[in-house]
Amino acid sequence: MQRTFAIIKPDAVKKGVSGQILARIEGAGFTVRGMRMIHMSKGEAEGFYHVHSARPFFGGLTDFMSSGPCVVLCLEAPDAIKQWRDLMGATDPAKAEAGTMRKDFGASIDNNATHGSDAPETAAFELGYFFRGMEL
Numbered sequence: 001m002q003r004t005f006a007i008i009k010p011d012a013v014k015k016g017v018s019g020q021i022l023a024r025i026e027g028a029g030f031t032v033r034g035m036r037m038i039h040m041s042k043g044e045a046e047g048f049y050h051v052h053s054a055r056p057f058f059g060g061l062t063d064f065m066s067s068g069p070c071v072v073l074c075l076e077a078p079d080a081i082k083q084w085r086d087l088m089g090a091t092d093p094a095k096a097e098a099g100t101m102r103k104d105f106g107a108s109i110d111n112n113a114t115h116g117s118d119a120p121e122t123a124a125f126e127l128g129y130f131f132r133g134m135e136l
């Protein structure tokens with residue numbers, strides 16, 4: 001079993017598709033080990049995305065992530081990191097495959113509905129950023 005970190009981003013919460021995304025997550029065989037709705041501050045979003053701090057889209061990305069509530073999740077499954085990345089689809093919804101979260105619920109590369117850790121080290125940092133050990 002492996003754990004990964006996921007976010008239902010502010011655009012998807014605002015559109016009212018959190019329930020549909022959760023149903024797809026559970027339907028795909030993930031166990032939800034942690035779940036909370038939060039509204040990140042700009043500083044919390046900057047800390048979460050610190051690896052992108054030098055990128056030109058950093059300001060817009062952290063504005064967006066702190067623009068409204070989102071749902072943070074700890075998902076568990078065999079090979080969870082890759083399985084969730086595959087289910088999310090490509091970063092740009094226009095390039096994502098049919099049936100993926102980003103194709104079906106994302107509007108643009110900025111408003112792409114979901115987040116998922118991309119490696120075990122990233123998952124460890126991201127899970128620890130939002131969840132206390134006792135919660136999981």
Ligand code: GDP
Pocket residue numbers: 057061090091109110111112114115116118
């Ligand atoms: P992810 O792992 O697929 O979410 O992609 P990254 O970790 O590379 O980027 C984090 C988030 O920043 C993505 O989900 C996008 O919303 C945004 N992003 C990434 N690359 C770009 C880009 O080239 N332009 C813009 N505007 N946003 C981007």
